[in-house]
Amino acid sequence: MIRARGLTKTFQRKKETVEAVKSIDVDVHEGELVAFLGPNGAGKSTTLRMLTSLLEPSSGTAEVAGWDVTADPAQVRARIGYIGQGNGGGYSYRVLDEVHNQGRFYGLPAEEYRRRTSDLLEALELTGLEKRTVQSLSGGQRRRLDVAMGLMNHPPLLFLDEPTTGLDPHSRANLWEHIGAMRQRYGMTIVLTTHYLDEADTMAERVVVIDHGTIIADAPPSVLKREYADDVITLTLASGGRAEEITALLAGAGGEVRTEPGPGAALVAVITTAHGSDRLPAAIEALRLAGHTVTSADLRRASLDDVFLNLTGRSLREEAA
Structure with a gap:
């Protein structure tokens, strides 16, 4: 589903060249749920933006859902869902309009995107909120709306960039319950970034630990804890x-x-x-x-924070805070 080799991204800050992502090699197989774990500035979100064709790599290659992210970005975007860190819905727009517009963006016939909207709103417990504006929703409801928008094209691959940041524990658990149900329903592959160690530990089949733009470990959580803590x-x-x-x-x-x-x-x-x-x-x-x-x-x-501490010399919980 994903194959990246030598993926690198550099930025120019005045006279300084900053290497945000340093020659990453990573594979994600169909059906996996893979978590990228690391502190702020580690390169997680930059990597996701390159894999979703939102940011062009400085060097290296990446194939996502069978298409090259640089040569065929439109084909990549047609086959993925992406839920970024911020809320995707416009604050003054109605819930129903935002989800319908997402269907229009993908070129779906009106009958089809209306049917999918109805299904998604029901599955994500947003029924009854269709005429509410996005700004009137709770934090958990907004994130569920983001998920609905990200799933409008029934993507085989879904990217989640810190999907539960800022949510209270109940809303976090509720959102993950919905994401899990959607994953089972559509058979999706999921790639996520998170600061929450419990999410990576309990939800992901594989954890990719990234620090200073480099992958320093890649294995199932149980293996990481056995080998590094x-x-x-x-x-x-x-x-x-x-x-x-x-x-x-x-x-x-x-x-x-x-x-x-x-x-x-x-x-x-x-x-x-x-x-x-x-x-x-x-x-x-x-x-x-x-x-x-x-x-x-x-x-x-042993915890994933112990793993990160032993690999990098600092606590991920402290870094996240």
């Missing part, structure tokens, strides 16, 4: 254990172990491991057999 087990032991003894006892099963003073006379053991769910019961049992009592246990799973 660790689970952290924290065990609090009742008094009576020596730090050296506990460290030696737990280190024998693998992983990095450190100890620190706990509340009162307690001792806290911290285990960093790639297999936290397996190590936790084994560690508790090893301590029990050695005569030690674990008063509390906590397992923190």
